Amino acid sequence: MGERIDQKKEIKKNNLLNAAQTLFLEKGVSKTSISEIAERASVAKGTFYLYFDDKDDLLQQLLYRISHDIIRQAFDYTERNLKPEFEENVITFADWIIVYFTEHTDMLRLIKRNFSWPLIERSLSANGGSDPLWHAIAGRLLATPLASVSNAQERFNLLFIVVEMCGSVCYSSIIEHRPDTIDHMKPLLYTFIRKVLR
Amino acid sequence: MGERIDQKKEIKKNNLLNAAQTLFLEKGVSKTSISEIAERASVAKGTFYLYFDDKDDLLQQLLYRISHDIIRQAFDYTERNLKPEFEENVITFADWIIVYFTEHTDMLRLIKRNFSWPLIERSLSANGGSDPLWHAIAGRLLATPLASVSNAQERFNLLFIVVEMCGSVCYSSIIEHRPDTIDHMKPLLYTFIRKVLR
Amino acid sequence: MGERIDQKKEIKKNNLLNAAQTLFLEKGVSKTSISEIAERASVAKGTFYLYFDDKDDLLQQLLYRISHDIIRQAFDYTERNLKPEFEENVITFADWIIVYFTEHTDMLRLIKRNFSWPLIERSLSANGGSDPLWHAIAGRLLATPLASVSNAQERFNLLFIVVEMCGSVCYSSIIEHRPDTIDHMKPLLYTFIRKVLR
Amino acid sequence: MGERIDQKKEIKKNNLLNAAQTLFLEKGVSKTSISEIAERASVAKGTFYLYFDDKDDLLQQLLYRISHDIIRQAFDYTERNLKPEFEENVITFADWIIVYFTEHTDMLRLIKRNFSWPLIERSLSANGGSDPLWHAIAGRLLATPLASVSNAQERFNLLFIVVEMCGSVCYSSIIEHRPDTIDHMKPLLYTFIRKVLR
DNA sequence: TATGAATGAGTATTCATTCAT
DNA sequence: GATGAATGAATACTCATTCAT
Numbered sequence: 081m082g083e084r085i086d087q088k089k090e091i092k093k094n095n096l097l098n099a100a101q102t103l104f105l106e107k108g109v110s111k112t113s114i115s116e117i118a119e120r121a122s123v124a125k126g127t128f129y130l131y132f133d134d135k136d137d138l139l140q141q142l143l144y145r146i147s148h149d150i151i152r153q154a155f156d157y158t159e160r161n162l163k164p165e166f167e168e169n170v171i172t173f174a175d176w177i178i179v180y181f182t183e184h185t186d187m188l189r190l191i192k193r194n195f196s197w198p199l200i201e202r203s204l205s206a207n208g209g210s211d212p213l214w215h216a217i218a219g220r221l222l223a224t225p226l227a228s229v230s231n232a233q234e235r236f237n238l239l240f241i242v243v244e245m246c247g248s249v250c251y252s253s254i255i256e257h258r259p260d261t262i263d264h265m266k267p268l269l270y271t272f273i274r275k276v277l278r
Numbered sequence: 279m280g281e282r283i284d285q286k287k288e289i290k291k292n293n294l295l296n297a298a299q300t301l302f303l304e305k306g307v308s309k310t311s312i313s314e315i316a317e318r319a320s321v322a323k324g325t326f327y328l329y330f331d332d333k334d335d336l337l338q339q340l341l342y343r344i345s346h347d348i349i350r351q352a353f354d355y356t357e358r359n360l361k362p363e364f365e366e367n368v369i370t371f372a373d374w375i376i377v378y379f380t381e382h383t384d385m386l387r388l389i390k391r392n393f394s395w396p397l398i399e400r401s402l403s404a405n406g407g408s409d410p411l412w413h414a415i416a417g418r419l420l421a422t423p424l425a426s427v428s429n430a431q432e433r434f435n436l437l438f439i440v441v442e443m444c445g446s447v448c449y450s451s452i453i454e455h456r457p458d459t460i461d462h463m464k465p466l467l468y469t470f471i472r473k474v475l476r
Numbered sequence: 477m478g479e480r481i482d483q484k485k486e487i488k489k490n491n492l493l494n495a496a497q498t499l500f501l502e503k504g505v506s507k508t509s510i511s512e513i514a515e516r517a518s519v520a521k522g523t524f525y526l527y528f529d530d531k532d533d534l535l536q537q538l539l540y541r542i543s544h545d546i547i548r549q550a551f552d553y554t555e556r557n558l559k560p561e562f563e564e565n566v567i568t569f570a571d572w573i574i575v576y577f578t579e580h581t582d583m584l585r586l587i588k589r590n591f592s593w594p595l596i597e598r599s600l601s602a603n604g605g606s607d608p609l610w611h612a613i614a615g616r617l618l619a620t621p622l623a624s625v626s627n628a629q630e631r632f633n634l635l636f637i638v639v640e641m642c643g644s645v646c647y648s649s650i651i652e653h654r655p656d657t658i659d660h661m662k663p664l665l666y667t668f669i670r671k672v673l674r
Numbered sequence: 675m676g677e678r679i680d681q682k683k684e685i686k687k688n689n690l691l692n693a694a695q696t697l698f699l700e701k702g703v704s705k706t707s708i709s710e711i712a713e714r715a716s717v718a719k720g721t722f723y724l725y726f727d728d729k730d731d732l733l734q735q736l737l738y739r740i741s742h743d744i745i746r747q748a749f750d751y752t753e754r755n756l757k758p759e760f761e762e763n764v765i766t767f768a769d770w771i772i773v774y775f776t777e778h779t780d781m782l783r784l785i786k787r788n789f790s791w792p793l794i795e796r797s798l799s800a801n802g803g804s805d806p807l808w809h810a811i812a813g814r815l816l817a818t819p820l821a822s823v824s825n826a827q828e829r830f831n832l833l834f835i836v837v838e839m840c841g842s843v844c845y846s847s848i849i850e851h852r853p854d855t856i857d858h859m860k861p862l863l864y865t866f867i868r869k870v871l872r
Numbered sequence: 873t874a875t876g877a878a879t880g881a882g883t884a885t886t887c888a889t890t891c892a893t
Numbered sequence: 894g895a896t897g898a899a900t901g902a903a904t905a906c907t908c909a910t911t912c913a914t
Binding site for chain 5: 085088089092123124125126127130
């Protein structure tokens with residue numbers, strides 16, 4: 081019985097997140113009011129506050145959902161196209177993300193430079209590290225040549241820097257058109273990655 | 279005559295920028311109202327609009343001023359401590375910035391991940407590339423082993439990525455404490471830089 | 477059977493009253509929401525409405541309960557310390573109340589100047605005058621020298637003024653610190669009472 | 675120049691107070707919104723906040739204005755009908771107030787039991803005791819037989835109790851019809867006053 | 873009886889911006 | 894140029910109350 085209600089609640093929360101995402105992408109976060117989000121999700125204004133503290137709380141949860149989703153997709157793609165060289169897999173992974181942002185500039189504009197591992201990681205510690213995505217990544221990507229060189233934390237830090245760097249450069253080049261086009265930046269980034277992972 | 283007036287105007291504008299900086303650092307950008315900025319600068323609310331279009335215009339100018347200032351200081355320090363190896367100079371430069379952010383977390387919080395070359399560059403194109411700081415950097419840092427490898431644009435892009443990466447990692451590790459302390463991230467960053475510049 | 481249920485209901489109602497009292501004392505009436513009261517009483521929000529019409533209804537019942545309780549205690553104390561002079565008994569009675577408010581300023585703050593006989597009286601007429609406390613007071617305090625002077629209603633009015641005056645002065649002096657400390661007001665009040673009852 | 679503006683401001687503030695008074699009397703304090711007050715005073719909602727912190731701030735100022743006004747009128751009337759006996763003047767004074775409340779029950783309902791000297795006194799200390807009304811009362815009413823008996827503070831306390839008592843009893847009997855009609859309470863009150871002042 | 877999710881009208885409050893002086 | 898009183902649209906947020914379960 082309670083299950084049905086919980087399911088309904090989950091659906092309603094998702095409706096709100098979806099409504100917010102659409103509006104945020106359409107007209108920006110600050111120009112979107114909570115009233116609009118509620119209206120678009122077809123719930124009363126007060127209902128919003130049953131699920132989120134305020135707009136910022138919702139934004140955090142939304143950014144987490146999006147980041148997690150992107151990373152999962154990038155990982156899945158990499159899995160399906162595994163290559164023998166570890167560094168090539170990292171580049172497949174990074175490339176998927178960069179291509180995604182190139183094709184979804186609105187999403188990049190929303191995430192700004194805040195697309196990042198930390199969001200993922202936050203949830204990890206919340207889940208007691210039980211996030212299956214993370215386990216998969218940890219197992220796959222990290223059981224590599226690097227394994228002999230460094231410990232788990234360091235390997236993670238290294239990947240973190242790679243992702244952070246990609247997100248940051250994507251935003252600058254795709255959104256702000258600085259310092260160059262993403263097509264010119266990509267080779268540089270990949271050279272970076274290759275040099276670093278060797 | 280006109281000069282004196284221009285000086286007065288410049289002073290008033292600076293008062294407004296200073297007032298804004300103090301308040302932004304104290305209580306955040308969004309929680310600071312134009313009224314407060316005007317009040318702290320001891321001018322009337324209406325006067326604000328004689329110098330800036332709106333809060334965002336002021337914020338841009340302020341972030342530019344701060345970024346430019348930090349980069350200038352980092353460059354000056356590097357100049358005074360020149361080493362024969364080019365990559366060591368880049369690391370001196372990056373290290374100055376990282377130490378600065380470590381000691382001025384409020385400033386880092388204000389700039390967020392937006393500390394970046396682009397802001398500088400924007401002003402460069404505005405000034406027709408006449409900014410003396412930029413000329414100095416272009417001359418000094420870029421007249422290096424890299425010179426033979428690539429053209430000016432590429433060299434700039436490369437440095438851009440380095441700075442962007444440092445700013446981004448500083449924010450994550452110092453403000454969000456992710457994925458590790460800045461002391462643990464530093465060696466990784468410097469390894470990155472060294473490997474890349476070789 | 478029905479008795480047990482009635483007892484359960486009475487307990488639940490009391491839980492709600494107790495919860496409300498705690499919260500009202502802690503954070504004031506207007507800042508306390510029905511949700512909070514229900515939550516603190518460990519019942520669902522909707523349950524509140526099975527026992528009270530609204531917050532005001534509950535407040536009335538609560539104030540009655542408290543006033544009645546204070547007056548009963550004052551009366552009991554006076555009974556246990558009876559003196560031959562009637563006016564001294566009134567003063568014993570008044571003093572107990574004043575001391576109580578001095579030591580329970582939060583209670584005084586809640587009752588404000590509304591600590592008064594009327595609340596009691598209201599219940600009296602509701603009970604058809606069958607409240608044992610009232611019978612006791614009517615018998616004890618009013619079977620006095622005053623009896624020869626006036627009728628029952630007038631005697632009650634007189635005592636009413638005394639209580640009203642004490643409550644009002646307590647609030648002013650203890651809560652608002654006006655026009656003087658309660659220690660300075662007390663002798664005046666007692667002189668008032670003595671002169672009046674003679 | 676600035677004077678004119680200050681006058682205008684004073685007028686606007688008064689408009690707001692008048693609008694609030696009308697609405698408070700018509701439909702009660704809590705059912706009156708700030709929007710309505712502003713609308714009735716023909717100013718923008720935001721303007722309200724240039725003159726008052728919130729509804730409570732306005733209410734305090736309004737209650738003070740009303741209390742002060744009533745006391746001034748009662749005093750003036752007493753002055754115009756001076757009698758040789760001091761206590762008769764106090765009764766004239768008290769009677770004016772009671773009659774006023776009998777004829778303006780809406781006002782009494784607004785002031786509740788909070789009609790009181792303290793409000794006056796508060797302003798006195800704020801004005802450094804320069805309120806002409808207070809000086810007049812202090813001179814007139816207090817330069818009496820009581821003068822030989824007690825000091826200024828005590829005389830004030832005594833009058834305070836009288837006024838407090840009248841206000842409190844008026845509210846109970848006129849608004850709550852307890853414990854008796856005001857016509858029945860009056861003689862009791864006046865007996866009180868006479869006995870006390872002798 | 874009891875629940876608590878949902879409602880949505882209602883309210884306070886903020887603040888960028890204007891404009892008469 | 895400078896002022897600051899006035900504006901009023903915009904928005905966040907609350908909470909009493911209902912009702913399907």
